[in-house]
Amino acid sequence: MSKIADAQILQAGKKANVLLVFPVVTFAIALLMHLVLPDAGDTLARPSAYPAFLAILILLYLLCVAVAFAVPKLLSFLSQRAPIFAAVFLVLALWDLATLKLRLVPLPFFPEPGRVLAVYLNDWEVLGTSLFHSLRLQFTGYFIGAAFGLVAGIGIGWSKKVGYWFTPLVKMLGPIPATAWIPVALTVFPTSFSASVFLVALAVWFPVTIMSSSGIAGVPNAYFDVARTLGADNRFLIFKVAIPAALPLIFIGLFMGLTTSFLALIVAEMLGVKAGLGWYISWAQSWAEYDKVYAVLIIISFVFSNLITILFKIRDRVLIWQKGVVKW
Amino acid sequence: MVETKQSQASKFGRIEVRGVSKIFADSSGGVIEALAPVTLDVAPGEFVSLVGPSGCGKSTLLRMISGLDAPSSGQLYLDGQEIQGPHYERGLMFQDPTLFPWLTVQRNIAVSLEARKLHKGQEEVREMIKLVGLEGFEQAFPFQLSGGMAQRAAMARALVNHPRVLLLDEPLGALDAFTRMQMQDELLRIWQERSTTMLFVTHDIDEAVYLSDRIVVMASRPGRIKEIVRVPMGRPRARNHPDFFRLRTKILEILNFLHDDPTGYQI
DSSP states (O other), rough: HHHHHHHHHHHEEEHHHHHHHHHHHHHHHHHHHHSSSSOOSSSSOOOSHHHHHHHHHHHHHHHHHHTTTTOOOHHHHHHHHHHHHHHHHHHHHHIIIIITTTTTTTTTSSOOOOHHHHHHHHHHHHHHHHHHHHHHHHHHHHHHHHHHHHHHHHHHHHOOOHHHHHHHHHHTTTTSOOOGHHHHHHHHHHSSHHHHHHHHHHHHHHHHHHHHHHHHTSSSSHHHHHHHHOOEEEEEEEEIHHHHHHHHHHHHHHHOOOOOOOHHHHHHHTTOOOHHHSHHHHHHHTTTOOHHHEEEHHHHHHHHHHHHHHHHHHHHHHHTTTOOOOOO | HHHHHHHHHOOOEEEEEEEEEEEEEEETTTTEEEEEEEEEEEEOEEEEEOSSSSSSHHHHHHHHHHSSSSSSSEEETTTTTEOOSTTTEEEEOOOOOOTTTSHHHHHHHHHHHHTTTOSOOHHHHHHHHHHHTTTTTTOOOOGGGGHHHHHHHHHHHTTTOSSSSSEEETTTTTSSSSHHHHHHHHOOOOOOOOOEEEEEEEEEEEHHHHOOOOOOOEEETTEEEEEEEEEESSOOOOOOOOHHHHHHHHHHHHHOOOOTTTTOOOO
């Protein structure tokens, strides 16, 4: 019995180890293809950091594998993810093939991976500043918008009077896309930064308001009844009963607000502000430097995805008492 | 023996209901008399059940004693003081435990200390956890509890204030039959230990006979008190005792639920 189990574990282990080899194979394919196949005619032969980049990726991977053999938990994680890592090299290889090697799609719109990589190496200073400006704008706008949304939502959900006067306002203003306010914002606010903060905040404000007001309004009355027989005053009912009970919906609003604020941020920067990742995209486009556009798209993807991850991590911490929540 | 213990220990918890009625407006603009004027006295430390069909106003009466709803007419008193609004001296339990799902068991039980801005009482909370037998589950969240455990936690939460009255609105209604009987004994044990006045709404006549000193039998349309039945049995009560059946039969008769048995069988 235990022998069979041992054999099964051994076999599973072997299978896992085979999986671990996959990324190395696809790495070799990507590298050999890049080095051996001739470039398409229209590309200037120039030294590229792409092979070095591939090498760094695989070395990092191998380092992880080496460490993982000492940590069994990490090993199972790695072998589970190995096919995805392998696919990354494969995607890079296909991209390289379709652009640099075969030129199936035209320049300058579709640069090869080496060119996009070169943008990071040559233009990292401007990229870094742009990222800093975008993040500063994003955080300022997001926190202001979320704060206003929470106050408005809780007020509307809690008080009939506040709800009476402010619900129509939310219904009228909310559906207007924040970006439609760009012309107005740029004239009303003294600086383009404050105008953009307003736009980002506006984009966050609406979903946070809607979700927190419906969260508060949907708190079962029995919670309030019980709390009142336990000696709770109004303040306690709002802060210790209504808000905690509404948190699951409030977090959904915060998540929706985060995604809409990304949109507002990038569009505001493309149209009005002279800094940030959005500005960098439109500036690069005006010079037909599409390699830079892709470089920024990749940054945006990484940064925004991680911001969402952070929000969900906070949510999971705060809502530990809930089961069966949305996974990210 | 239990009786004397009750009468000695309880000085507080007298409920007086004086001509209390409740009228609701319905959606078509008419009025519904949920409760016709009723008068009822509950002695300190007494265990009184309210039974009756849906719509007899038993929950309505309980909510008015809790202070959550105001009566349309009449007055309610606790120990001679008129009831105006909810107060932690009148604890409340529903069929749903309504524990706050974001708080652990311990913090749920301590919630009223927090609401009353008392900065001590952790000792009291521990004592309550022991009283209801939830040791080891202090840090559990409500979703991790069974129905019976959740209801125990709710009971501890209501009792932590040492209320003079505990108002129970079908607190055992959602439990399975075995947990229910077990909880009935728990409830009696706690009642005898704390000598809190208990006002207990239930659909279950056996439960009422098993638990109560007196049973208030109510009728509907309009909600009113039909008859008050004293339960002269000592405790613990045998559920198969002839007196138990007799009382049960009597209450069924009052509620017009007893049909003639074609076999002519008599208890």
